[in-house]
Amino acid sequence: MVRCHDLVGDLFPHVRALLLERVFFEYGVVRLVAGTQPIGVACPACAAVSNRVHSMYARRLEDTPVGDRPVVIELTVRRLYCENSACMRRTFAEQIDGLTIRYGRRTPSARRLSEAVTVALAGHAGARLAAALHIGVSRTTLLWAIMALPDPAWAVPKVLGVDDFATRRRHHYGTVLIDCETGQPLDLLNGRDAATLAGRLRERPGTEIICRDRAGSYADGARTGAPNAVQVADRFHLWQNLGTAVEAGIRLRIRCLKKAVASPDGLTNDGYGVGATKAMSPIEARIRERHATIHALLAQGHGIRERSPENCTSAVTPSAAMHARRSPNSC
Ligand SMILES: [Zn+2]
Structure with missing residues (x-):
């Protein structure tokens, strides 16, 4: 047989230091009414122990639920005088170790x-x-x-990744630091200028390799903040830059390429990119079919919302129709 008092103590071990007056259930909430022990409390400013009461007031603490019911502790605490005449604090509110903090609810x-x-x-x-x-x-x-x-503590990595991110695109950016060997994000910096990165590298020295975005500010920041570290461009930006350069080159020579592929050698120029072969994958065939269907409907004067299964053999989504309208290869 478990006594009620012991059961309450087991369920709410954090109130053992209190004078528990009663526990009751009201309006769907388990309520614990309690007060504090009449013992001396140390002043938070000077540590002088005082037991002289200035006033008392009620605090309401939300606790973890029990039996799928919310729990509230209605706690009466004391405000005490600090009896140290040299102390700046005249009064202070008592806190219960392991239960309350200042302004905590x-x-x-x-x-x-x-x-x-x-x-x-x-x-x-x-x-x-x-x-x-x-x-x-x-x-x-x-x-x-x-x-x-x-913030969790982190050790200085051997290979540090540096890249920017936007909190508000074209207006405000930050810098993310990553341990390149583990892929673990380490820190976020407010801004992406050289001084910000250099300051953090000076605070946490020891990085041997900095794998960074190709921005000049990061180069300057890495050079001044960690002059002994080797700087390398990260793989993502190398691929991104390569892709951008290839795309720009193709755009410059698109007319020449269209003429070159208008030959019966198995290559076509049909609006989906130069060099596409006649053999299509099922996905490509489906995309082409939808593209043609959408344009046929648009040519007939149908809007996106007016399409119907009878008019369209394939499912045409609004985003697909918008893509068809925006496609640089569309008619
Ligand atoms: Zn004091």
């Missing part, structure tokens, strides 16, 4: 639970899961909570 276990939801989902999805877990928290609060989490 949740117990540590409820805070850990909401942080886990925040890290996993954040935003709207996190708020929906939190509601299912009986955690009363908005998406905005979850976002604030994730920003308040301390």
Whole structure:
């Protein structure tokens, strides 16, 4: 047989240090009413212990749910005088170790639970899961909570990846640092200028190779912040630059290429790119069929919303129709 008092202590071990007055269920919520022990508390400014009460007030702490029911701790705490005449604080509010923090509205276990939801989902999805877990928290609060989490510690990698990212395209950019050997993101910097990168490299010296975006600011930042590191261009940007150069070359010579492939050697120039062979893959055949169907419908005066299964043998989506309209090869 388990006594009720022991059961409450097992279910709510974090309230053992309190004077628990009663536990009751009201309006779908388990409520614990408690006060603090009449013992001396150290002033947070000078550490002088005081037991002289200035006033008392109620705090409401949200706790982790029990039995699929939300739990609230209604806690009465004391405001105490600091009796050290040399201390700047006249009064201070007592905090209970392992249960309360200044301005905190949740117990540590409820805070850990909401942080886990925040890290996993954040935003709207996190708020929906939190509601299912009986955690009363908005998406905005979850976002604030994730920003308040301390950054994980990281060791200086041997090969450091540096690239930019946009928080608001064409207006504001940041820099992401990555451990190229593990693929682990390490840090985010506000801005993508040379001084920002150089400052961080000086703070965390030891990188041997910097694999970076080809931007000149990163070259300057790496040169001044880590002069002994070897700078290399990363593979993504090399491929991207190669692709851009090839595309530009083809655009410059598109007329010559069209003439060159208008020969009966198995190559065609039919609007889908120079050099396409007559043998088509099933996907390519389906795309061509849809393209032709969409243009036939558009030529007949049909809008995108007016299409019907009778008029179109293949499924034509609005995005496909828009693609057909925007296609540089379209008629
Ligand atoms: Zn004090």
